[in-house]
Amino acid sequence: MKKYLSFFKIRFIAGLQYRAAAWAGISTQFAWGGMNILMFRAFYEEGSNLFPMPFDSLSTYIWLQQAFLALFMAWFFDTEIFDSIVSGSIAYELCRPIDIYNMWFTKNTAVRLAKAALRCLPILVFAAVLPSPYGMSLPVSIGAFALFLLSMFLGFMVIVAFSMLVHATAFFTISPKGIRVLATSVIEFFSGGLIPIPFFPQSIQPFIYALPFASMQNTSFLIYTGYLSGVEALKGICLQAVWLFALWCAGKLIFRYALKRVVVQGG
Amino acid sequence: MSLYFKYVGMLLKSQMQYKASFFMTAVGQFLISFTTFLSMVFMFSRFNAVRGFTFSEVLICFSVVLMAFSLTECFFRGFDVFPRLIKSGELDRILLRPRNEMFQVLASDMDFSRIGRLLQAVVMLIYAFITCDINWTGLKIITVSLMILGGVGVFTGLFILYAAFSFFTIEGLEFMNIFTDGSREFGKYPVSVYGEGMLKFYTFVVPIALFQYYPFLYLIGKSENVWYALLPLLGFAFIVPCYAFFRFGLRKYKSTGS
Numbered sequence A: 001m002k003k004y005l006s007f008f009k010i011r012f013i014a015g016l017q018y019r020a021a022a023w024a025g026i027s028t029q030f031a032w033g034g035m036n037i038l039m040f041r042a043f044y045e046e047g048s049n050l051f052p053m054p055f056d057s058l059s060t061y062i063w064l065q066q067a068f069l070a071l072f073m074a075w076f077f078d079t080e081i082f083d084s085i086v087s088g089s090i091a092y093e094l095c096r097p098i099d100i101y102n103m104w105f106t107k108n109t110a111v112r113l114a115k116a117a118l119r120c121l122p123i124l125v126f127a128a129v130l131p132s133p134y135g136m137s138l139p140v141s142i143g144a145f146a147l148f149l150l151s152m153f154l155g156f157m158v159i160v161a162f163s164m165l166v167h168a169t170a171f172f173t174i175s176p177k178g179i180r181v182l183a184t185s186v187i188e189f190f191s192g193g194l195i196p197i198p199f200f201p202q203s204i205q206p207f208i209y210a211l212p213f214a215s216m217q218n219t220s221f222l223i224y225t226g227y228l229s230g231v232e233a234l235k236g237i238c239l240q241a242v243w244l245f246a247l248w249c250a251g252k253l254i255f256r257y258a259l260k261r262v263v264v265q266g267g
Numbered sequence B: 001m002s003l004y005f006k007y008v009g010m011l012l013k014s015q016m017q018y019k020a021s022f023f024m025t026a027v028g029q030f031l032i033s034f035t036t037f038l039s040m041v042f043m044f045s046r047f048n049a050v051r052g053f054t055f056s057e058v059l060i061c062f063s064v065v066l067m068a069f070s071l072t073e074c075f076f077r078g079f080d081v082f083p084r085l086i087k088s089g090e091l092d093r094i095l096l097r098p099r100n101e102m103f104q105v106l107a108s109d110m111d112f113s114r115i116g117r118l119l120q121a122v123v124m125l126i127y128a129f130i131t132c133d134i135n136w137t138g139l140k141i142i143t144v145s146l147m148i149l150g151g152v153g154v155f156t157g158l159f160i161l162y163a164a165f166s167f168f169t170i171e172g173l174e175f176m177n178i179f180t181d182g183s184r185e186f187g188k189y190p191v192s193v194y195g196e197g198m199l200k201f202y203t204f205v206v207p208i209a210l211f212q213y214y215p216f217l218y219l220i221g222k223s224e225n226v227w228y229a230l231l232p233l234l235g236f237a238f239i240v241p242c243y244a245f246f247r248f249g250l251r252k253y254k255s256t257g258s
Helices: A002-016 A019-046 A055-067 A078-087 A092-097 A101-128 A141-172 A177-190 A202-210 A217-224 A230-260 B004-014 B019-046 B056-077 B082-088 B092-098 B099-107 B112-131 B138-169 B175-177 B179-185 B195-204 B214-219 B227-236 B240-252
Strands: none
Touching: A002 A101, A002 B056, A019 A055, A019 B175, A019 B179, A055 A217, A055 B175, A078 A092, A078 A141, A092 A101, A101 A141, A101 A230, A141 A177, A141 A217, A177 B019, A177 B195, A217 A230, B004 B099, B004 B112, B019 B056, B019 B099, B019 B112, B056 B179, B056 B214, B082 B092, B082 B099, B082 B138, B092 B099, B099 B240, B138 B175, B138 B195, B138 B214, B138 B227, B138 B240, B175 B179, B179 B214, B214 B227
């Protein structure tokens, strides 16, 4: 455990160094969040009764999404991992007395967490002072906030576990770029990154909610805004735990299988 | 000009060396913009129109912007990767050659896998034209081509601006993405959707509206003002100040020495 903790610390501290990049990211995210809210406003004015959630909940959802983008971003893959597989330097990693899945999992977690730590506060503060329907509102209750934290943690773990599967494809193909792009767009869309899942057509929603992607950012943000509450929220959290367990097991199995027959590329 | 085609042929051949990867990336490009399209379908299945624009009308906007952007990304990618040329000192080599430096930057890189996006834009545009009843006239056909051309002009201008900034910062400026990627992303709706202030911003600061909004109003018959049809040309002129800024940066250029 101690060695993984130090991996985590190294990556986390290294991630905190990129402050200028963080400011650039923050300004981009302000613009992105703002424009998204303006777009939804136009639809809201078209027919507020067709809106699946109150407008201020939607604003809150979007600001949460922007603030914690780094935790849930679909397009972030550790290039170091891909490179180590392609270049063959993974041979060194295999010599170490550590579990390679756990190590990569820890590193990925640390990098995302460091990015989020730098970015979330300015965005949350800014969003909180915006005027009412466009800004961020407080969680509906203290209980909901506690569930939100728990659910966000689970969702964070789910996306890292899922991205481990994508990383694992590098064992089987030399050029994993296509799969990466594919995985990114699928995750983005089905996790509610483009439009929140409540905006999907009613008929396909149950199906979407059952997918692992809905257990990423979606559940926690909907709990915060009060869209999911009580039993529904608990159900969502249970589903997240189930997916986390399943993806983790799948990742472990694939890694064990891949490492048994891994061919180091020399070089 | 024949030199340019030689460059094109060369880059095309080199990218075709990895055929599987090329097609995977092209499919990926297609999928990324396809999910954007799908989310628009979902929004419009709930709401019939937004600010008086129907789904097919909005699709025209989306496909024009997407088409212009992917054409620019394909043929003017040289400016997109320009910071790399500065950082590696590659620019010094370019400056030494007896050819126009803009031309060489332009021809230094192209990305043909953007064809995935382009394809989607073409399909959407055709679909939009079929479902949208436009009173076609000769001028309106010209308007459509001007919109796409003007779009390429504006996006190229933005790319040049992005490249020019890196003369002063060495690194590429990430915040410029708000204007390049952001314009592609938010240009999917007619910019008036975002409100009066944003319309002004996109008219006078980043002139997206010149090729995406005003001629579009004329095209779908929401405005009778013929001048609107010619505004994309003004958008195309956006390249001029961007180019001037690039020249200014080039004069101030000091090699990184590496």
